[in-house]
Amino acid sequence: MERHFTRFASAMAHWAGSPAAFIAAVILILLWAVSGPFFGYSETWQLVINTGTTIVTFLMVFLIQNTQNRDGAALQTKLDELIRSSNAEDMFMGIEKLTDKELEELHRRCEQSARHNEALLERTRSERRKRGA
Structure with a gap:
């Protein structure tokens, strides 16, 4: 399960940071804005975009945090290995704690x-x- 989530989180975070995702979001916002007059700029029309963006933001926080945690741990491990294998002072290993x-x-x-x-x-x-x- 964890490996599947890791792959999914990485793929989604990568896609969410792509130009295609940005363009898709802009198009979606433009379509929503253009549809305003047809729905009389009603509260329901506003609620659609508010709810949609809230849900997407909420889910993306977890995906991005997962990716950043993994990247940070990998980077820290690489730095620790460089310190350990060099003439650098070992006192710098583990300073993130x-x-x-x-x-x-x-x-x-x-x-x-x-x-x-x-x-x-x-x-x-x-x-x-x-x-x-």
């Missing part, structure tokens, strides 16, 4: 390290320019 405060602190330390490395690189460039000149 940290709290917002812990992530902010780790981000601050990474930025501080980047500024330090940038300063070292600039000093090295400056010394090379002095020697070359």
